[in-house]
Amino acid sequence: MLLHAGHAVLAFAGVGLSQSSHRGNERVDLSxxxxxxxxxxxxxxxxxxxxVYGFIYNSSDTPDDVYGVYNWCNMPHIRKREYVKAPNEYELVFVEVIHRHHKRTPYxxxxxxxxxxxxxxxxxxxYYHGEPFNGPKKATPAYWKGYASEVNPFVPSGWIGTCSFPQITSDGMTASWQHGEDLYAVYHDLLHFLPDRHNPAWRRKVAYRVTRNTITSQVAGMLIHGMWRTTERVPLLIQPDAVDSLEPRYPCPAARDTxxxxxxxGANPAWAAHLDAAKPLYAELDAASGVPAGDAGFHASLDHYYDNLSARQCHQKPLPCSEPKHAGDSADAGGCVTQDLADRVYRFGHWEYSHMYRGSRETLAASxxxxxxxxxxxxxxLRGAMAPEGDGNGGVVYFHNIAHDGSMSRLLSxxxxxxxxxxxMGSEVLFxxxxxxxxxxxxxxRVLFGGRVLTSSNPSLGVMDMLPVETLLAYFDGLVGEGAALVVGKCNGSVAL
Structure with missing residues (x-):
């Protein structure tokens, strides 16, 4: 569909109908x-x-000479060492960052x-505590420490230990701090865009946003210290849970159903074919894990197995073996998860995400x-940053979002x-x-993913390096409407996805 001068008309592009958006002289493909x-x-x-294609699953550390390779435990992000500056005739006006939280315990x-x-x-x-901003009474930093009661007769299934499941681990917190340090090294040390750490003006220039899931706040505290070296309080912007756009949580039944x-x-032959292809893998995993073959959560996709196994390997914990099923069985009667099995899970996981978020026209519509x-x-x-007075975002020139894999996947879609x-973990997209x-x-x-310029399959976006902002805005407006004008209708079904 072509949007032109306020009227919608159909346009042919090669074979079949193509959707386009028109803003001024800018015509953008929405297909x-x-x-x-x-x-x-x-x-x-x-x-x-x-x-797994040379990807890393067993360490947060990626050697400098191969930095940029996919590392599930700690994805590449912009660093001063690899960052490529824009041509000198251009100056940076505004930056928006969104990234997944860093590594954690499994759910x-x-x-x-x-x-x-x-x-x-x-x-x-x-840490979980509150404190009034005014007055002499201060809070003691209080943190959660899990424990098992010797009296409580109820024993939870699954993970046992002093962690919460999930929580950002110590290694994940270290990675969060380093992520902040690296961002500051680029946008202050290299580009002189952000204020100095000792200049209180930075508090007016930056904003941080998290979701209601506390693991994003755990990352934020470490990342902000990595950037600014402050132990003073810093606000984290957060929307109401029922309508949060960052995770996202707002109701969108049409997208959910799609x-x-x-x-x-039953509805998607390609998904059925992949589940059929995974049957031998599931049989071995179920035997080694003790998960019943009828467990719907573990068998709707490889998601549960992927999270369980990758979290262990990222924290250098051994792959699991099942408990003996009968008295007298040997310790390995149920079998163990081998590295080959784990690698097969990871390969299927990537196929699933490609299929769910990039596999068809419906994936773009739902996202x-x-x-x-x-x-x-x-x-x-972006519009606020281009306002004539240059203060359309209340003076904020750097906006930082800490989110989840579902957030990142929808954006990349x-x-x-x-x-x-x-x-x-830590996957990053910068605008x-x-x-x-x-x-x-x-x-x-410029749009960067994993520290490198993002390449889109959409010909109007292409290699997203020095893309006219009007092109990106026309693309966004065509899909969701300026000010999200199309979203409510698309979500409730009154506007076609």
Whole structure:
């Protein structure tokens, strides 16, 4: 569909109908375009392959000479060492960062019925306390410490230990701090864009936002100290849980139903084919884990197994073995999860995320609706930064969001990433708004994913390096409406996805 002078008309582009958005002289393609065909989204390669494409799953440390390679435990982000500056005739005006939280313990819902060892977090504190801003009465820093009662006869299934499941681990907190340090090194030390740490003006220039899931706040505290070296209080922006756009949490039944069909065996032959191909893998995993074959959560996708196994390996914990099933059985009667089994889980996981977020036109439609409010908020920030007085965002020039893999996946779906992966821990997307020095040359956007310029399959976006901002705004507006004007209708079904 072509939007032109306030009227909607149909336009042919090659074969079939193409959607476009028109803003001034800028015509932008709104159609879904498939990602590159690679081993990541080739089911035969997933089933018959070995390893995980050279990706890292057992360490947060990536050697400098290969930095940029996919590392599930600690994804690459911009660093001063690798950062490529924009041409000198351009100056940075505004930056928006969004990234996934850093590495954590697994979710309790992803635990095996009986875990063969404890997971303790005695080398850190996760603090929960409040304090009035005014008056002499201060709070004592109080943190949670899990314990098991000798009296309580009820024993939880799954993980046992002093951690919460989930919580950001000590290693994840260290990675969060380093992420903040690296961002400051680029935007202060290298580009002289952010104020100095000792200049209190930084508090007016930056903003941080988190979700209601406390792991994002755990990351924020460490990251902010990595950037600013402050132990003074810093506000974290947060929206009401029921309408949060960052996680996202606002109601969008049309997108939910579309996504559900994409992952429904009966409604999607491709999803059914991948589940059938995974049957031998499931049989071995179930035997080694003790998970019943009828457990719907573990068998709707490889998500639960992926989270359980990758969290262990990122923290150098052994892959699990099942408990003996009968008295007198040997310790390995149920079998163990081998590295080959874990690698197969990871390969299937990447296929699933590519299929769910980049596999069809419906993935773009669902992501644009379910993440459209955040997209519209980003667009509003870009417009605010271009306001004539230069103060359209209340003086904020750096906006930082800490989110989740579902947030990152929807955003990458909307941007039509040309090679979709499951966004690992700390995955980062940056939007840099630049303008020609001296004025008169317009504004441009660079979009970086994992520290490198993002390449989109959509021809209007392409290599997103010095893209005219009007192009990106027309694309966003065409999908979600300026000010998210289309999102409510798309979500409730009154406007077609």
């Amino acid at each position: 879904w375009h498939p990602p590159k065909q690679t081993k990541l989204n080739n089911l035969t390669a997933v089933v018959d392959g070995d390893g 309790s819902s992803n635990a095996f019925p009986v875990e063969s060892y404890q997971w303790d977090c005695d080398d850190q504190g996760v 996504s559900s069909r994409l992952t429904n065996r 644009a609706a379910s993440y459209g409010v955040w997209i519209a908020e980003l667009a509003a920030h 909307v941007l039509q990433l040309d090679e979709m992966v499951w966004p690992g 840099e708004l630049l303008r020609k020095r001296g004025g008169g040359g317009g504004h441009f956007v």
